[in-house]
Amino acid sequence: MKKFAAWAILLLGVTYFVLPLIGMTEFSLSMRRGEYSFDAYAKVLADPQFRQTFGYSVIMSLMTIAVGVLLVVPTAFWVQLRLPQIRPLIEFITLLPLVIPAIVTVFGYIRLYNTSSWLPLTGSLWGTNFLLLMGYSTLSLPYMYRAVDTGLRAIDVRTLTEAAQSLGAGWVLILARVIMPNVLVAVLSGAFVTFAIVMGEFTMAALLNRPAFGPYLQLMGANKAYEPFALAVIAFAITWACMGLFQLVTRFSKHTKAAG
Amino acid sequence: MSFLTIENLEKSFGANRVVKDFDLSVEKGEFISLLGPSGCGKTTVLRMVAGFETPSSGIIRIDGQEVVRLKPNQRNIGMVFQAYALFPNLTVAQNVGFGLKVKGTPKSEIDTRVAEMLDLIGLSDLGGRYPFQLSGGQQQRVALARALAPRPQVLLLDEPLSALDAKIRVSLRNEIREIQRRLGITTIFVTHDQEEALSMSDRVVVMHEGIADQVGTPFEIYNAPATRFVANFVGTLNTLEARVLDPASGRVTLGQTEIALNRPLPGPTATLGLRPEMVSLGRGTHDTALSGTITEVDFLGSVIRLRADLGGQSLAFDTFNTNRIAPPKVGDRVELGIDAGDLLVIEG
Structure with missing residues (x-):
């Protein structure tokens, strides 16, 4: 009886999540009257604006991941190694982007870095892209920091660092050859979440007027019937591909097999 | 250098x-x-x-x-x-x-x-x-x-x-x-x-x-x-309080036994240390005999660890196990042999 109840709950949960997806996919395939087709997908993929915004967001995602890794890994490493007493403060700071809405952050940016300010970043494309990159990095901070911190806690950072030091290694070498490879799976999990966040982000990109995928999704949603659903399915596929890739990396990471 | x-x-x-x-x-x-x-x-x-x-x-x-x-x-x-x-x-x-x-x-x-x-x-x-x-x-x-x-x-x-x-x-x-x-x-x-x-x-x-x-x-x-x-800290050590009879020559009494340590002692009492393996059951060839009552017998296989009461002071000692002689029992009166030279005078 207990087993039946468990299966029933699981089935209910799966139905709750899967049914809308099936509906969405079914609708995205119904552009041609009376039969299923990929017309909506073909239209979306042929749209030069799709390619431009998608490409822009992919590049921004990769750059955000790079900034996140360069910022978070050394910070989390140093906090763990030398400043464990400030961990609550760092955790509080990294949680702020979840509390402060993106719209507040971006208005702050515009106010601080507008064309009449001492650092007029919004006055140039390069500057605005840089602002957006920083915004994205801020948004991804809670996820990236937590992922890396969890990864670091799983290894004996202090002893590994001291062992490497006693063998003549300096800080850069320790981070690159000892710490990073051992938190790679954690970094990747943070990176994939970051990728998903940046690909779907609307507020910052729209208010800074950059050609990102988020505003394009909104634009299509407001003006077309079938194409937005095709786009939503594509976005889901990207997220799932990221998750699959993450699983693959975890599985093929030889030295982490012991934990499994 | x-x-x-x-x-x-x-x-x-x-x-x-x-x-x-x-x-x-x-x-x-x-x-x-x-x-x-x-x-x-x-x-x-x-x-x-x-x-x-x-x-x-x-x-x-x-x-x-x-x-x-x-x-x-x-x-x-x-x-x-x-x-x-x-x-x-x-x-x-x-x-x-x-x-x-x-x-x-x-x-x-x-x-x-x-x-x-x-x-x-x-x-x-x-x-x-x-x-x-x-x-x-x-x-x-x-x-x-x-x-x-x-x-x-x-x-x-x-x-x-x-x-x-x-x-x-x-x-x-x-x-x-x-x-x-x-x-x-x-x-x-x-x-x-x-x-x-x-x-x-x-x-x-x-x-x-x-x-x-x-x-x-x-x-x-x-x-x-x-x-x-x-x-x-190093090894097991019995600590015994002795009354000093002659500080200059180091004569002390331990229980009822008088022992000459042949070294100057500072005070009216001295703390002496004795390793368990320096004590034997029976006087044998040792220069000093102490008498006591067995209070504890721990059979450890090749070794038997015993504890004896020397008139209010406890002394642990070891003896090898042999199947020819049975170990003493709790309450037995025994004679224990030690050498005065094995007694450590503990300072600090």
């Missing part, structure tokens, strides 16, 4: 002085153990030599060079940790070759040295394995090979056997000592296990509350402890 010299070393964490006025001279090729209970400062001393802690004051010299200002990666010191600390992402061979790679040694030279080190620890076939594929003992041997590969000036061992089971511990400690002798490398070994310290070391430093209570050979430490702490 000694190869490694530590002078007036001090370390405080806030108001807590964990190492106090510590001095030590280690000769080239010597194996020294820092022995003491948890929190006595032995690991802190080791970490200061390695460069992981900065001394509050004092000098550390290795081969004549002052090293306190050098970073850990500039000291050319090999270290083995309790938790192995092998790099999980590298194979055994890559772990062993890590220090050489950091130094920029040519690959062919690294390969030769790694093979030599793996041969030294008897793991030549396991170079391609990852640390998680090895047992604890194998991991610690790899850690030793890794520390030795870059030819360090000094080898530091921070309780390297503590995480291993008893059998492996004994075989690995013999192996470590054998390798150390063969390479002639100056070694400092930190342990809280007196058996390890006594069996492996040329000299032992017994530490207590941040101070080196006694530095000596294992024989000196065991047989002539300099302080009450050393006497109690």
